[in-house]
Amino acid sequence: MLEISELRKRFAGGPDTPNGKVALDGIGFSVRPGEMFGFVGANGAGKTTTMRIVMGVLQADSGSVTWQGKPLGYDERQRFGYMPEERGLYQKMRVAEQIEYFGRLHGLGPAEAKKATDDLLERLGLTERRGDAVQALSLGNQQRVQLAVALVHDPEVLILDEPFSGLDPIAVDALATALQERCRGGVPVIFSSHQLELVERLCDSVGIVSAGRMVATGTVADLRAAESNSLRVVVRNPAPGWADGLPGTVTVAGDRHTLRTDDGDDQEILRRAMKAGHVEHFGIEQPTLTEIFKEAVA
Amino acid sequence: MNGLMLVARREITTQIRTKGFVIGLLITALLVAAVSFAPKIFGGPTSYTLGTVNSQQLPLQAAAPDAEVTWRSFPDENAAKKAVLAGDVDAVLVNGTKVISDGEIDSQLGVLLQSVNKESRLGAAGVSIPLLRMESVGADTRYEAARAGIAVVLVLLLFMLLMSQVVMVAMGVVEEKGSRIVEILLSTVRPWQLLGGKIVGLGVLGLINLATIAVVGLLGAVASGLAADFPPGIPGLLAGVLVWFVLGYAFFATLSAALASLVSRQEEVNTVLTPLTMLLMVTYFVAFYATSEPTGTLATVLSYVPPFSSMIMPIRMAAVEVPLWQVGVSMAAMVVAVLVVLSFGATVYQRAVLRTGARLKLGDVLRTR
Numbered sequence: 069m070l071e072i073s074e075l076r077k078r079f080a081g082g083p084d085t086p087n088g089k090v091a092l093d094g095i096g097f098s099v100r101p102g103e104m105f106g107f108v109g110a111n112g113a114g115k116t117t118t119m120r121i122v123m124g125v126l127q128a129d130s131g132s133v134t135w136q137g138k139p140l141g142y143d144e145r146q147r148f149g150y151m152p153e154e155r156g157l158y159q160k161m162r163v164a165e166q167i168e169y170f171g172r173l174h175g176l177g178p179a180e181a182k183k184a185t186d187d188l189l190e191r192l193g194l195t196e197r198r199g200d201a202v203q204a205l206s207l208g209n210q211q212r213v214q215l216a217v218a219l220v221h222d223p224e225v226l227i228l229d230e231p232f233s234g235l236d237p238i239a240v241d242a243l244a245t246a247l248q249e250r251c252r253g254g255v256p257v258i259f260s261s262h263q264l265e266l267v268e269r270l271c272d273s274v275g276i277v278s279a280g281r282m283v284a285t286g287t288v289a290d291l292r293a294a295e296s297n298s299l300r301v302v303v304r305n306p307a308p309g310w311a312d313g314l315p316g317t318v319t320v321a322g323d324r325h326t327l328r329t330d331d332g333d334d335q336e337i338l339r340r341a342m343k344a345g346h347v348e349h350f351g352i353e354q355p356t357l358t359e360i361f362k363e364a365v366a
Numbered sequence: 367m368n369g370l371m372l373v374a375r376r377e378i379t380t381q382i383r384t385k386g387f388v389i390g391l392l393i394t395a396l397l398v399a400a401v402s403f404a405p406k407i408f409g410g411p412t413s414y415t416l417g418t419v420n421s422q423q424l425p426l427q428a429a430a431p432d433a434e435v436t437w438r439s440f441p442d443e444n445a446a447k448k449a450v451l452a453g454d455v456d457a458v459l460v461n462g463t464k465v466i467s468d469g470e471i472d473s474q475l476g477v478l479l480q481s482v483n484k485e486s487r488l489g490a491a492g493v494s495i496p497l498l499r500m501e502s503v504g505a506d507t508r509y510e511a512a513r514a515g516i517a518v519v520l521v522l523l524l525f526m527l528l529m530s531q532v533v534m535v536a537m538g539v540v541e542e543k544g545s546r547i548v549e550i551l552l553s554t555v556r557p558w559q560l561l562g563g564k565i566v567g568l569g570v571l572g573l574i575n576l577a578t579i580a581v582v583g584l585l586g587a588v589a590s591g592l593a594a595d596f597p598p599g600i601p602g603l604l605a606g607v608l609v610w611f612v613l614g615y616a617f618f619a620t621l622s623a624a625l626a627s628l629v630s631r632q633e634e635v636n637t638v639l640t641p642l643t644m645l646l647m648v649t650y651f652v653a654f655y656a657t658s659e660p661t662g663t664l665a666t667v668l669s670y671v672p673p674f675s676s677m678i679m680p681i682r683m684a685a686v687e688v689p690l691w692q693v694g695v696s697m698a699a700m701v702v703a704v705l706v707v708l709s710f711g712a713t714v715y716q717r718a719v720l721r722t723g724a725r726l727k728l729g730d731v732l733r734t735r
Contacts, residue, residue, distance in 0.1 A: 145554070150550055154722070156546035156548070156549065157545065158547060
């Protein structure tokens with residue numbers, strides 16, 4: 069279990085902030101092995117700072133990060149895989165050498181690093197490009213190399229900052245598959261994203277961060293349950309004034325009248341609707357993650 | 367340590383394969399070889415072609431054993447004049463009383479002819495004058511010229527090598543900072559490992575350069591016969607230069623990395639390095655001045671003051687014989703300076719290297735953490 073608790077971080081400087089800017093204000097959450105955790109929040113909410121602290125790239129002012137009950141040190145982090153928001157590769161270094169180099173930095177032996185690199189190149193379809201300089205690759209292929217760099221040492225934990233940004237739909241699917249594979253292998257995966265449908269589709273649980281605090285965490289189902297579900301009824305060609313006295317709001321588009329409401333007797337509403345016209349739709353609407361998110365950070 | 371070695375190895379293997387490095391090394395080797403053969407080609411032993419008209423040849427060989435003298439005889443002064451003006455002969459002795467030449471005579475040749483002429487006349491008259499015996503009661507100055515020459519070459523060499531390696535360290539730091547790869551690197555290695563590995567790796571490349579120059583230079587000097595003029599103690603001097611290069615490099619490279627970590631773009635490297643390159647230039651100029659006056663007060667004092675000592679002490683060591691304790695004191699001071707700079711540089715680097723964007727101010731970096 070990766071546990072992040074009560075992280076606080078204040079950045080000094082900034083002309084309009086004499087005491088500095090508070091980036092993290094006691095953020096905390098935990099991720100189980102094999103869990104895919106989606107980290108969402110507006111720009112500047114503190115996602116990147118949190119991930120950088122987990123990876124030891126930044127120091128927190130207070131708070132702790134533990135992995136399997138022990139505080140994280142360099143030795144533990146060596147077995148983590150990390151893809152920072154700002155991608156970076158040695159542009160003039162050859163693809164295979166670069167992946168191998170990072171494998172070695174993560175503690176693999178020379179033969180292990182070579183084998184892991186060959187396997188990854190094969191799986192990512194980059195075998196033919198292994199001898200090319202990174203700068204000669206297309207952006208999509210550079211992204212794959214970046215992923216390979218994060219995966220080469222078969223990490224125990226994966227931390228990915230905006231891994232899907234800038235990818236085309238096919239590349240998104242490929243990356244999603246790769247992450248799900250790791251997850252099934254028992255690796256906790258944390259990734260941040262602004263693509264909320266993607267987070268909703270992939271993640272077992274979600275954390276919504278706002279202004280350096282975790283405002284909501286849990287499975288998508290939990291978060292939905294916490295929200296009040298609304299009833300949506302669509303009626304075609306209803307008699308005028310059919311919804312008078314019913315709770316909620318009616319919107320009209322062509323001959324379709326849509327009633328949305330959070331309370332009232334749903335059976336009574338259904339009877340009224342059927343009497344008024346042709347009921348096309350009657351159901352409980354689950355809020356999308358986007359709606360939950362907007363609600364949470366509001 | 368493992369991380370540091372991996373970083374160093376990457377620096378070496380990626381640099382050593384670049385065309386720039388290979389071509390640079392080849393050019394250096396060629397230049398050094400050319401320099402060590404130059405005295406033979408341009409200098410050589412002096413040779414004179416002399417003529418006689420109605421005179422006896424003078425016994426020049428005894429007075430100037432190194433000179434090659436060829437004699438020709440002419441039937442009369444007119445024929446001799448023609449040969450002189452055509453440049454066939456350097457000078458012609460006419461009737462044993464005068465010497466004709468094209469323009470003013472070569473001063474060495476003039477003195478030589480004059481004194482040999484006197485001696486042979488006196489000898490003919492039965493007077494013999496024993497030669498004056500020259501004896502020095504001061505330091506051994508037989509090799510002064512050679513030592514000064516070696517010192518000049520050394521100072522230039524050290525300066526160029528330090529400058530190029532120091533700039534490479536800065537470019538490497540900015541490459542990693544600008545491309546943000548430093549963020550992944552720092553999640554696997556500690557900042558001092560990354561910084562140290564880069565400095566060690568590029569330092570090894572500098573040493574490869576230095577070794578190439580030393581080996582090619584020595585081989586060239588032996589092959590051209592120049593080595594015969596070398597003063598004793600060259601291997602010791604080379605070892606000293608190596609140590610001083612390492613110390614000077616550690617000092618300047620660490621500062622360079624610290625300054626470079628303040629900027630995020632390659633274009634800014636030159637500006638941010640300006641104070642450092644100025645310091646290096648000043649060191650170079652003072653050292654160059656010291657080659658002409660290696661025993662002067664300035665050279666003596668600054669040969670103890672880091673970082674000037676890293677270039678001036680080797681100059682003094684080459685130009686004159688420096689007592690070992692003086693070298694020891696100077697090195698100790700430099701080592702202390704290097705340690706101070708290492709801790710300062712590592713602090714700046716660690717704090718600045720992740721703060722990408724606009725150029726950071728050194729003062730801000732030191733104040734905040």
